[in-house]
Amino acid sequence: MTTPAINRSKYFHIESKASGVKILWLDVPKVNVLQMAVLQELDGILDRLANDPSLKGLVIASTKPDVFIAGADINEIRALQSEGEEKTYQVTMNAKRILAKLRTLGVPSVAAINGACKGGGLELALWCSHRLAADNPAVALALPEVRLGIFPGFGGCVLLPRLIDTIKAVTMIATGADVSAKEAWQSGLVDEVVAPDQLLARAEAIALGAKSKKAPSISKGKKAGWAERAVAALLDVTEPFEADRFSGMRHFVSATTHGFASKQVVAQISKRARGYNAPAQAAALTLRTLTMPRDKALELESALFAQQVQSKESANLVSIFLDRSRAKKLASGATAARVSEIGVIGSGIMGAEIAFEAICAWQIEKVVVIDIKEEFLAKAKANTEKLMAGRVKSGKYMKLEADLKLAKLTFSTSYSDLANCDAIIEAVPEKDEIKFATYRQVDEVMASRSKESPWFLFSNTSARDLEVLKTGVANPANFSGMHFFNPVSQMAGVEIPGTSSTSEETMATAISLVSALGKIPLPCKNYPGFIVNAILGPYLAMTAHLLAMGVAPAAIDKAILNFGMPMGPVELMDYVGLDVVASVAKTLSSAHGDRLALPSLDLVGKLVEQGFLGRKGSYGFYVWEDGKTVKDAKTRKPVLGAPYRAMAEAHNLGSTPMAEEAIVKLLIGTIENEALRVLEAGVVSDPFLIDLAFVISTGFTASLGGPLRHIDQLGVKTFSDLSRNIASGAEQPGQSWRQNFVPCNLLAEHAANRTNIYPADTK
């Protein structure tokens, strides 16, 4: 056999097989994304192929391991946001015009999916006549556009519900969730799952007309329950379309009944996606396209997409997404030192999880975990092994890979094992004397270090003053904080508070180390509570005041959940532990005055006195079991604990009528005013860091872009006016919390000049 002819162009290589099948290899520099330039090139190629009489079939494949097409280019979406609606409409219509050529080639077109196939990538695959997926844990199919506040715009909303079960299609589009190869096969999204090394051969065969092995439920039609059939009958329209289907009384009746069922589905999704608009919009669009001929539906998708791209929600979510990579580039001038060996002192939950994250990073070659007792270390070892087993089970790592990573770990009770480390992360208990003793031992060992390169010490403290801690280290220039949030594996943000002595090289090293661990670095200055806890503390104190005013815990949590946060503040207090809340409130009120003090009717303090600490025990404000609130069997709402109910009865609490909007204004207003104070104190160099930190660490409604962007979008004067209104009466007894609403100088200045918090050149 002759060597296959390969025709190269910028993004595609065309390989011509002897069988008459052509393989279109996609190879975009760095990562395969569906940029407009890629589509333009595809346009020309498809035109040429359409006129090629020797073409028997087409296979689209990726040269990148584990990635088919990762999605659209987010920078192009950002660019569209600054253009008018018309431009977006034209761009998406043009893309669909190009992709539609896959269907008019006259021969089968097969997408050979070998890895991540998301967004625009999945849409391209949907335009193909067949989809094959490799049996590989890296294969994940998704339409994650809703996470950017938009929905699929290259035909996904139209093609997907015509291919698979309507409800499954709506769910995929409205949640943006990943679907594995197997699930995709079962739902009919891919025609066949084959072994990775068979993928191309099988794709070629199918391109030549071989029959694919569809899932039994798809090929035979599974027996559905009557309710499922009724809903399906109301919602489902599958191709091919009869022309008269979309006109006349019959269509009116079917569209109306379809409308009733769709409304229910959209209402459900809207209820779940609190604070976010795109999921409901996407679901409504997806369902609506089913009652239209395909061409009209594609046009509708583009029109709505063009509007949605212009929404504040989309602009905010795209900003937050771009901010994540912006944070990693914050190191100012100084170059980061190379870190290949890490020491972790303290093998508690935090220490063990930090060590685990470190071994997962390919840049780190060795991780030494130090603790005073062997039994603590044994526990930490078990902990990391458990975490790794979880990653293997979820398909993230192969077994062999996982073992190699675990082999990087060394456990020791001797500080001398730290001597070769480039960075040491200290996670010992939050007591100054313990920390100082640790630092002394580290400094002793490192004095006899043989390596030439510098080494750094980072403290994972959340509550101690780093300016005090730095007095205990020999070289304060190479010392800073590195505050991981709990649970480390789930929380993306890591605060890096520097002291007045921290060198720029240390900051740069910390930023690059945190990035290497797959986390988002949040460089800041030493400040009580740094960024996130400094803002969260006042929010919880405000919650305690609302509870003392007699507002029902359920009303408070509901208001905040509806605002779009993942957990209500009362549940959050229970979750972090009421003793922690009480001690944080004490620290903050001693730092900032009585505006942050807990109310005189201190429900939190009383519960702590009685030994009810929240999630850690079985009672807080709610009843807890196995780390979760106990839900009422009928209402599915968390059950209030008996200790709170007894207090509520004694003090006549829980019946104060307060409008949901008022609760939100008070709680979110507290967060936003405090965020301004943190910014005013110069804790961060740029406002985006506060928004990013707060969104990724607390789940603050990302569609609002974070507390500071939200102020800008409300209008600085609007926000400042209302804050000042709420602040009036702060001098009355028991109303000192109203001082939190007195606009800080920074806000007052912006409100007077009517200028945004964000400087004009950034979004």
Add this chain to the structure above:
Amino acid sequence: MSSDNSNNRSSTKRKVVLVASSRTAIGKMGGALHRHSPAEMGAHVLKCAVRKANIKHLSMIDQVVFGHAVQSYYEPNTARVALQNAGLPESINCYTVHQQCASGMNAAFQIWSDIASGRNELGIAVGVESMSSPPLIVNGAKRYTGLNKWLTQQAPKALRKIFKVFGPLPFFGLADSGLGPAYLAKDPAKLNMMKTAQIVGNLVDVSRAEADQFAARSHANALAAIASGRLAHEIDPMVIPGYGVFDTDEHPRVTNLKSLSKLPALAGTGLITAGNASGMGDGACALVMCSEEMAEKLGLEPLAEIVDFCFTGRDAVSMGLGPVEAVRELLIANGLTVDEIDPWELNEAFSHQVLSVIKCLAINPNKVNSNGGGISLSHPLGMTGARIIAAAAWELVLNGGNYAVASLCVGGGMAGAVLIKPYTKN
């Protein structure tokens, strides 16, 4: 708008005086005035105001501006229709403004700013509203969709004909006209006004008891003002065929704290009742304004000087606190403090709302609305803005004082405020 004001303030502006005011007594919704269209009520106050101001050369009137909130499609430009009904010269320019509850105040602002800037000399502002008459119509967006669309375009011919002649089915409109409470309660984007009052009450901490107390006071003040003949200065009685002379506000009633506190809270607010919210009513109020020179030239007797206006916007959720910023900015622009103002006319949209404003601005409550307000007299949306200006001016005339402020909050999150002082000749 407030920024425009502040720019104008630096330039020299002419003194604008109020030479006469006239209003109808306010009818309850479905009460004495329920058959009167806004233009008819407007015509009545126009005629009375012109007569009271003693303007002989009617053609000297430059402009008539109406403030009217719930405008109708069958009576285009209420101001023009009213002017024609009143028989004023048609050379007078007329237009109608809409800024919800501030419509009447905005109409006065239009006349005022044209005179202050020297563009005009003499004009009449009228605030008018008939809350009895707005029809519950199907809005355009719904008229051509769903069943209505089928009825207009696809139904059998006979049915289509009936539909064409008799119009869209009214019950499709009821829930959708914006007045239907069901729609308001369901759609979180459309804020129910009661809800905003509750929110404001929550944020500034006003209790139900305080609110009921204030409502009782409002009714007592209004009844006392009616009994003493104080309100007769403002009102020009109407003769209504089949009813007789209508010269007394219908809404104020004898009540007390005890019976008010028994009323049930509405719409799940827990605080707002029919007793501590403003009533709905029908009425019109005219204000005749001119430049100082014009008043002298025509020999008109000024009641008071209208010094300045300020309109502001804010977030809709706490709509009721609007007057706080509007008044604050108005006073700062004119170098005054809250304590220098007596009397205050603050529209009572809700007790919680007006009490919140009083608290935030630290006003002495005894200086506020001594002759009743929206809760007792009721609140015909477009009329109120003009009425409180007249009421404040009359209060200065009859009881003295250096400055008066009239202010109200506006649905959708706005507010207007006006500063009035006794007229002194230069």
